Amino acid sequence: MSTATAAGTSTASRLRLVVGRLHRRLRTEGGSDLSPLLLSALVTIEGHGPLRLGELAAREAVSAPTMSRALAALDERGVVTRTPDPADARSVLLTLSPEGERVLAEVRATYTATLQRRLDRLDPAQRHALEDALPALEALLAD
Incomplete structure (x- = not known):
């Protein structure tokens, strides 16, 4: 090598x-009590919805039964809305409910505040180095 x-x-x-x-x-x-799968599913629905269960499962790389169980938990919390799919009467489309939007906003605000507290512990040179590295890190997300 x-x-x-x-x-x-x-x-x-x-x-x-x-x-x-x-x-x-x-x-x-x-402080979020959402599992990583539940949180990821909410973010995916927000960004790509409305989605059918199968589409959501594929985007999350889990089986349909696993996603069905996750959706049951999301339904129980009232964070998703199921509406009939006009293209297929047997299917439903998933969107975020107003409660889901509120939960995501709260989780994001909490994560940002938590990260800000960690950033505040860095010295100015370290913070500047991170700021300079952000474009490169963001480029890693490109497909």
Whole structure:
């Protein structure tokens, strides 16, 4: 393995570890009682809805029965709305309810505040380095 390849692998490994741990800490400290799947499903419905259950399951890379159980939990909380699919009377379309919009806004605000408290502990040079790295990190999200 070349030195450049080893350095790239080390960077990738460190970044994976930091992002994963930071995400877990945000979830833990963020105070949301939504499981990662429930929260992800809400975000997906918000961004891509209205969706059928099968479409949501495919986007979340889970089986239809798993998504059906998740939707039952979301229904129980009143955060999704099911409406008949005009293209297929046997199907329903899922959208966020006003309560779902409120829950997502609250979770995002809590996660942002939690992350801000962590950023406030950094020295100015570290914060500046993170700000400079944001375009590169955002580019990693591009498909």
